[in-house]
Amino acid sequence: MMTAKFLSTIVLMAALAACGGHSARVEAGVPVATANWRAVATQPDRERLRDWRDAWMAALDRIRGSDAAELAAQGALFDPDHALLDGVPPAGDYRCRVFKLGGNGTAMAEFTRYPDDRCRIETNGGVSKFYKITGTQRQSGTIYPDSPSRAVFLGTLSLADEKRAMDYDRDDVRNLAGYFERVGEKRWRLVLPRPQFESILDVIELVPLQ
Structure with a gap:
């Protein structure tokens, strides 16, 4: 008998394969009764957050040979140790770009x-929340304070x-965990x-819409 998690994985993989040019506004699926992210995060997500540097290094090692120019073109965006004060973006609309680093899967x-x-x-x-409004893969969730230069995202x-x-x-399979950081003047990233699926590390760049 197939488990519920196995069925969910099959459904997600099918949806990823079938995604077209559609978008939809979604509500963040994270409870906000506490400002302490540790009281909310699942054990797998705690491990992902704990091992963030390992993921960065593994992803960068995979692409330095073939895509070094792409890395250099984005400057501080792909510097794991570059994080300025005020890691939480202010309320508003943003242009965002998704980068997937380190292929996870043959395709x-x-x-x-x-x-x-x-x-x-x-x-x-x-309480701050993040919504990716357009695109076929849309992340949404709650931003939790963590340090002056970093905030935790659970979504x-x-x-x-x-x-x-x-x-x-x-x-x-649908849970996400990561960090918000400011990497420049009016430039943030969600790592x-x-x-x-698909990558070792996702980086979402956020720049305010003018």
């Missing part, structure tokens, strides 16, 4: 850059025409180590 390149999408940061009652992944994000901690 994935070692470096993939997606077209510009639109993201949003919303703040309510001192989930929505695909294709899905209208609502799955609640965090409902399905490990997602070890996502379930």
Whole structure:
């Protein structure tokens, strides 16, 4: 008998393969009853957050040979140790670009850059949330304070025409964990180590829309 997690994995892989040019606004699927991310994060996500540097190094090692120019072109965006004060982006709409570093799967390149999408940061009652509004893979979730230069992101992944994000901690395959950091003047990144599919590391660049 197939387990629920196995079935969920099959469904997600099928959705990834079938994604077209659709987008949908989704609600963040993370409870916000506490500002302490450690009280919310699952054990697998704690491990991903703990081993963030290992993911960075593994991804960079995979692409330095063939895509060194792409790395250099983005400057501080791909410097794991470059993080300025004010890691949480202010509320507003952003142009965001997704970069997938280190192919995970035979069909994935070692470096993939997606077209510009639109993201949003919303703040309510001192709680900040992130939404990727357009694109076939849309991350959404809650931003938790962690240090002056870094914030923790816990959220989930929505695909294709899905209208609502799955609640965090409902399905490990859809859970996401990462860090928000500021890397330049009005330039932030969301780093997602070890996502379930396609890459070793995802980096989402955020720049305010003018």
